[in-house]
Amino acid sequence: MERLExxxxxxVDVLGVLLEAKDPQWGLAIIKATGRPSGSVYPMLERLERAGWVTSSWEDEGTRRGPRRRLYALTKDGAAEARKVRAAKAASAGHAGRLTRPVAPLPGVHPT
Incomplete structure (x- = not known):
């Protein structure tokens, strides 16, 4: 397994899509959900797979028209790590926001 540096x-966006998905997701669906370019999403999925956070498999043949799709899903360990990452990022974003953004007073409420 490769460590994520x-x-x-x-x-975080890609991990969020995979965390919220009930079923494995194909690459283009992840790209559309995140708004990220394929040139960054597919290499990222490969890194996540090498790290053991994501597993991938080919879609069964004959289930739909067109070429088979590669499906991606979080592993059990990957889901646990993804939750930690999202929580840490949310906490640091919230903390940074409190430090850098002034708080607007509520309408009709005057500071004492």
């Missing part, structure tokens, strides 16, 4: 916003 850096987990950026794009990786």
């Amino acid at each position: 850096r987990i950026g916003k794009a990786t």
Whole structure:
């Protein structure tokens, strides 16, 4: 297994799509859901798979028209790690937001 050195916003977005999905997702669906380009999503999925966070398989033949699709899903360990990553990113984003953004007063409420 390969260790993930850096987990950026794009990786968090991809992990979020996989976490929220009930079934394995194909690459184009992940691309559309994240708004990220295929040139970053597919290499990211490969890294996640090498790290043991994601597993992939080919769609069964004959289930639909067109070429077979590669389906991606989080492993049990990958789902646990993805939840940790999302929680850490959310906490750091919330913390940073509190430090850098002034709080607007509520309408009709005057500070004392």
